[in-house]
Amino acid sequence: MIRRPLRPLARILRARAEGGNPDAIEAENKRLRHEEMRDRDRARAEGRLVVLGAMFFLAFASIGGRMGVLAASEAAEPTASAGGNPVIATRADIVDRNGRILATNLDTHSLYVHPREVVDAEAAKAGLAEIFPEMTPEELDGLFDTDRAFRWVRTEISPEQMQAVFEIGEPGLLFGPREMRLYPNGPVAAHILGGTKYGEQWVDMAEIEGTAGVEKHFDAYLRDPANEGAPLMLSIDLTVQSAVEEVLAGGMMLMNAKGASAVLMDAQTGEILSMVSLPDFDPNNRPVATMGDRADSPIFNRALQGLYELGSVFKIFPVAQALELGLVGPETMIDTQGPMRIGGFPIRDFRNYGPQLSTTDVIVKSSNIGTARLAIQIGAERQREFLRNLGLLEPTPVEMVEATTARPQFPADRNWGEASIGTISYGHGISSSPVHLAQAYATIVNGGTRVEATLLRRTGPVPGERVISERVSAIMRQMLRLVVSADHGTASFAEVPGYRVGGKTGTADKPDARGRYYDDKVIATFASVFPADDPQYVLVVSLDEPVETSGDLPRRTAGWTAVPVAAEIIRRAAPLLGLRPDMDSLRPTGVTLTAD
Structure with a gap:
């Protein structure tokens, strides 16, 4: 950058020839230099403020958008993820000779209660009695016994039941993700397929075990992650x-x-x-x-x-x-x-x-x-x-x-x-x-x-x-x-x-x-x-x-x-x-x- 001299020789000589004060020239040039430096610093500061403001706007917009997505989606427990190949723990499907589904899995939820975290036990009982009319008063009383820290309410609930329980608003009633075995054709081939039940159960998952039919005979195959979810194909023709x-x-x-x-x-x-x-x-x-x-x-x-x-x-x-x-x-x-x-x-x-x-x-x-x-x-x-x-x-x-x-x-x-x-x-x-x-x-x-x-x-x-x-x-x-x-x-x-x-x-x-x-x-x-x-x-x-x-x-x-x-x-x-x-x-x- 070329800086302007404070005492330019030509102007000094001309001022002396005319009887002027050379110091006034230096003072004026100092003022102009300071004004130029001030304007440059102000423009730089204003640019930084604009960039910082834009960054804050994008950050708040992203947070607001994510909050909106979470508010509109179903509640779910956070899951941890790790690198590497995924391990397939889902029970494999059973299909007929043409690949049509005979047995598959459906994502659902379980319902459990932490009695010591319940705020209003009576309101929770009334709500559950309306959602699950088959539950007796004795069963409902036992759910909220504070002598135990955990109680199962239902191992499987429908989405409608889950929403109804959610609307009770009781923090002690919690949901756990799991899968259930589904037979989409109802009684068709029932004796061949047999059936399943839950084995070991945890809050976030449950084992599905075969109890009869091919579900039990091929239980090890259907549960083996090494098969990478390959379905079991039967000789049955569904039609x-x-x-x-x-x-x-x-x-x-x-x-x-x-x-x-x-x-x-x-x-x-x-x-x-x-x-x-x-x-x-x-x-x-x-x-x-x-x-x-x-x-x-x-x-x-x-x-x-x-x-x-x-x-x-x-x-x-x-x-x-x-x-x-x-x-x-x-x-x-x-x-x-x-x-x-x-x-x-x-x-x-x-x-x-x-x-x-x-x-x-x-x-x-x-x-x-x-x-x-x-x-x-x-x-x-x-x-x-x-x-x-x-x-x-x-x-x-x-x-x-x-x-x-x-x-x-x-x-x-x-x-x-x-x-x-x-x-x-x-x-x-x-x-x-x-x-x-x-x-x-x-x-x-x-x-x-x-x-x-x-x-x-x-x-x-x-x-x-x-x-x-x-x-x-x-x-x-x-x-x-x-x-x-x-x-x-x-x-x-x-x-x-x-x-x-x-x-x-x-x-x-x-x-x-x-x-x-x-x-x-x-x-x-x-x-x-x-x-x-x-x-x-x-x-x-x-x-x-x-x-x-x-x-x-x-x-x-x-x-x-x-x-x-x-x-x-x-x-x-x-x-x-x-x-x-x-x-x-x-x-x-x-x-x-x-x-x-």
Whole structure:
């Protein structure tokens, strides 16, 4: 910076020449310099004040904006954050084979109280009594007992309840964040999913533990953070499951049944696409087990846990084994003259079918005597081994904790007598579940390789041991088809236009608590396969104590009860499974009017 001289030489010389005072020039220049310095300092100070003011304005604006956001948002406890990869502690979702949600988590809050911090206990009691009318006065009094520093009010509350508690304005009532398990489809697939409960609980979180079904079987997987929240994919098809439940519930009501079950299985892979047990429940509000007969409880899974004498649906097993051993052929005539006596006990057919029936007609007409004669030819040891190869003498491998408790019941002695051989051949004297029956039928009709039931989605068939030859499997498919399509078959009501259905009926007298059989109570079962010429699916429908009352006399046989229900399920489920109807069977018959 160039500074102006206080005594410039030219002006001094000119002032002296003119008789002026050179000191006045110096004084004037000092004044001008001071004024210039003052103006520069003032401008600098004013600039600093403007910058400082702007900074204060932005700071207060940010604080005010943040306060406005906090005031408009939900109250939440502060959380600390740290660097690094996040640890996923959320229980994993459960989805169906197409990725649709079956079970997930929902953010919610718990409510607890610090009794010693409560300002107005009476007002708080009155407010809580209005919000939670189910709470008794004794419960409310206990919440505000100052002998304890902490009390749970509710482990889960809804957003509406939370807002209502917040409006009480009591500082001693506090909220804690947590997750709850949610089943968005309600009762659909309830027995498969099972349910959950809270384990260890803290103010800011709670552990969710499985209590039944796949939730408990896969509890470790669903809680493992190493899976990074990957969902558990089941073999269930949600749409098919819903349709089967709807049809089965309607059939149970129409047939006046006490309970019902249905299992729909892929005959090649063993995947269970639908498993239904009625009555059912809502896993969002899982009921507790009731006293008395566990089969009367809605949480009892009839399809998996229910062990029943399933009756004539077992007849295909001795026939298939006899064909495999070369003891008979499809047209071999078998003595059906009755009654047949084994061990002093008579065995009779439902009707008198004459002195002889072919092996095929033993299945089509469902002859107890014919089946028993084949079983006696087979012998106890070979019969037992064949049933074991079909998985009918051991619990199923289904991925549910309840599966291990469903151990089939049969005579304990290893060498079955003739009475056991005969009765087991037509489904009495042995108790198994509908899931057992479904996987055994899948083995018989899929070409003869063993199938094991599963609730996990598979990408393809799992090679199993061969139980029967492909030739015998093809013969059995033809026999099952005749049961439905033949004029004298026991399951003519199972015919579904566009889909070739095969199957076998079974009507078994129901035992009472003393081991005797009721005269008017049965378990009616229909085990079906479709399409019958190349079975892709097996469907087992079972009704507990059905009675069809449309005629003059009540009818309880499976042909009148379980078969129509199974037919409607196939009619609804087959298109959902992607099966195209057979157009040849849908062509109109008789004279048809056509345009020229």
